[in-house]
Each structure stands twice: as C-alpha cells, then as structure tokens.
Amino acid sequence: MARKSTNVTHNPHLVKLPERLERNQHKSGVMWFTGLPGSGKSTITTNLERRLFAEGYQVSIIDNELVREGLSSDLGYSHEDRTENIRRAGEVAALLSRAGRIVLSGFIAPYRRDRETAREAAEEGFHEVFLNPGAEVCESRDSGRLYEQARAGSIPDFTGVSAPYEEPLSPELIIDTGVVSVAETIDLLVGYIDTEFRL
Amino acid sequence: MARKSTNVTHNPHLVKLPERLERNQHKSGVMWFTGLPGSGKSTITTNLERRLFAEGYQVSIIDNELVREGLSSDLGYSHEDRTENIRRAGEVAALLSRAGRIVLSGFIAPYRRDRETAREAAEEGFHEVFLNPGAEVCESRDSGRLYEQARAGSIPDFTGVSAPYEEPLSPELIIDTGVVSVAETIDLLVGYIDTEFRL
Numbered sequence: 001m002a003r004k005s006t007n008v009t010h011n012p013h014l015v016k017l018p019e020r021l022e023r024n025q026h027k028s029g030v031m032w033f034t035g036l037p038g039s040g041k042s043t044i045t046t047n048l049e050r051r052l053f054a055e056g057y058q059v060s061i062i063d064n065e066l067v068r069e070g071l072s073s074d075l076g077y078s079h080e081d082r083t084e085n086i087r088r089a090g091e092v093a094a095l096l097s098r099a100g101r102i103v104l105s106g107f108i109a110p111y112r113r114d115r116e117t118a119r120e121a122a123e124e125g126f127h128e129v130f131l132n133p134g135a136e137v138c139e140s141r142d143s144g145r146l147y148e149q150a151r152a153g154s155i156p157d158f159t160g161v162s163a164p165y166e167e168p169l170s171p172e173l174i175i176d177t178g179v180v181s182v183a184e185t186i187d188l189l190v191g192y193i194d195t196e197f198r199l
Numbered sequence: 200m201a202r203k204s205t206n207v208t209h210n211p212h213l214v215k216l217p218e219r220l221e222r223n224q225h226k227s228g229v230m231w232f233t234g235l236p237g238s239g240k241s242t243i244t245t246n247l248e249r250r251l252f253a254e255g256y257q258v259s260i261i262d263n264e265l266v267r268e269g270l271s272s273d274l275g276y277s278h279e280d281r282t283e284n285i286r287r288a289g290e291v292a293a294l295l296s297r298a299g300r301i302v303l304s305g306f307i308a309p310y311r312r313d314r315e316t317a318r319e320a321a322e323e324g325f326h327e328v329f330l331n332p333g334a335e336v337c338e339s340r341d342s343g344r345l346y347e348q349a350r351a352g353s354i355p356d357f358t359g360v361s362a363p364y365e366e367p368l369s370p371e372l373i374i375d376t377g378v379v380s381v382a383e384t385i386d387l388l389v390g391y392i393d394t395e396f397r398l
Contacts, residue, residue, distance in 0.1 A: 011241035042210035
C-alpha cells in the first residue's frame, strides 16, 4: 500500500502505556480469533468478554459486525476489500491495546498475510487463536443458514465454500471447538490470559 | 459514500455499555477539539488527558498523528481524503466511546460536514470544542514553522493558508486560547467534563 500521509507533527502524549497497565493491573494486547464461519468465534469472544469483564479486566471485542457497520462500511468482499478491512481492524485493535485494553478480535480473516499485518500493527502482545473444529463441523452448524445460501450460490465469495481460507501456520493456540465445549474453551482461555497478561 | 458491506451477522455482545459506565463511574463520550493549526489542540488534549487520567477517568486521545500513521496511512490531503480520514477518526472515537471511554479527539477537521459525520457516528455524548485564538495568533505561534513553509508553497493544501477552514456554527464550547491560558483552559474543561460526564 502506498504511504501518502506526510507532514504529520509529532506530539507526544503525556500518559504512557505503563501507567495505564499499572492502573488496570494487567498487560494489554490482542487475542486474535480466526476460523471458518461456524467455528465459534462469536460465541467464544462474547462469553470470554463476559468472564474477563467480571474478573475486572479492561476488555473490548472488535468483530466483523462492529467494523463493517462503521469503519469499513465502504468495503465489500473482494480479496482487496477483505484485506483492507482486516488492515483497519488490526489498526483499531492495536489502538485499543495501546490504550491499555485486552482486545478480543473475531474475524474470519481468511488470508494469512492479512493476519500477519494485524500482528505487525499490534507490535507486541498479539496472540493468534485458531478455532478449528474442522470444516464439516462448521458447515453442519450453519446457524444462520449461510453455508446453505453459499452452496446455492446466493452468497458469493463465501469463505470455506467459494472463497479460500488459509489456516494459520503457527498460531499461539489451536482449539478444536468441535470437541472442547464452550465452557471448557472459556476456562482454558481465561487461564491463558491470566498468565500471559499478568503484569 | 456507497454502502457495500452486507450479510453481516448480528452477534450481540454480552457486556453492555451501562455496566462499563458503572464500573468506570462516569459516562463515556467524545470531546472533539477543532481549530486551525496553532490553535492549541495538541497542548490542550495532552494536558487534559494527563489531568483526567490522574482523576481516575478512562480517557484516550485520538489525533492526526495516531490515525495518519496507521489507520489512514493510505490517505493524502485532498478534500476527499481528508473527509475519509475524519470519517474513520469519527468511527474510532465512537468505538472507544462505546467501550466506556472519554475520547479527546484533536484534528483540524476543517470541513463542517465532516465534523457532523463524526457527531453522527458517536450518536450521543459528542461535544465539539472550538479552540479559536484567531487566525493571526495561530500563524504567529507557528512552532513547527509549518505556516512559513505553507506560505512559501512547500506544503500544499495547508489549512488556513491554501486550504479552507469552516468554523463551527454551534459548538458546545468556544475557547479563545489566545487569551485563556493553558492552565485555565484545562481547569475549565475538567469542570465541564466533571459535570457533563457525571453518571
């Protein structure tokens, strides 16, 4: 992407990240959930946020709905637009992380390169979590009947049917949400976060 | 702008804004600072953040530097690109506000329509603050020698010299930062926020 922004004045902020972390009593960072439609991203991120909030964490979700309805409402579903959508999502996640928060990011984000861009934006504290119950389980769930519509051709470029999904090569976590229950997955993730985001 | 995002699944989040506000013990919202280059946006927002943080507020700055270096790094300074930059900034401000934070937004944002777009994105709790010491004072400060370079023609489309600035018609606050000192301005704004963001 061409860098066009220039003549940006440097104005250092006076409240630094370590102070924010000290107040929050935990590190900040991005838990980036990826997986096929039906892999459990929404269920896991919303229930995990509930648990983390109850435990006192400063936590936010960013997901496709949130971003597509505002920041990315000008984008469609071509490869180029998906890439730009994930680039923006990664920048927002990084920005929330720099504000001291734990970000739970739930996007299909089918392209490996795009997820790497999000990791680079975060700079540190980025944890990629691959929810992988397998393609058949994902399609068999099909709660919103999206796979059905995609198979019928009424949704074009549907990841897992008519658009590719590139599996992560070295995610921090892989969870088979076809076998591990929601409650178990949440427990596992809370344990991981209690450790990884300890000051 | 054409709306291209479709087929967005609705996944309600389980932690609602009122819970966040209850924990933070203050309302969330956007303090949107606008004014010519040299009007004091950076000085005021950085010092205000320092004070609000010390008082226990959940507060973030978003400014041109932050946005241009990441989210808007693909944009230049044409009217169209400035509009898109402020649209994105407004969406990010809204997102931080919905996460329970007070957002101090410092952008020249020279077009009235663009600031209205930011207000609409925030939905509520949006306060426009016009820092207005007058154009001559702004140019006489010229700390980064940007006005000088703009007058010499080496910075094109410079607001106040070679690009327009549309003054707010009905901002929540107007502060003449040529007369009111930085310390007085901060005191005034902290008083305003203590009142307006009280739960």
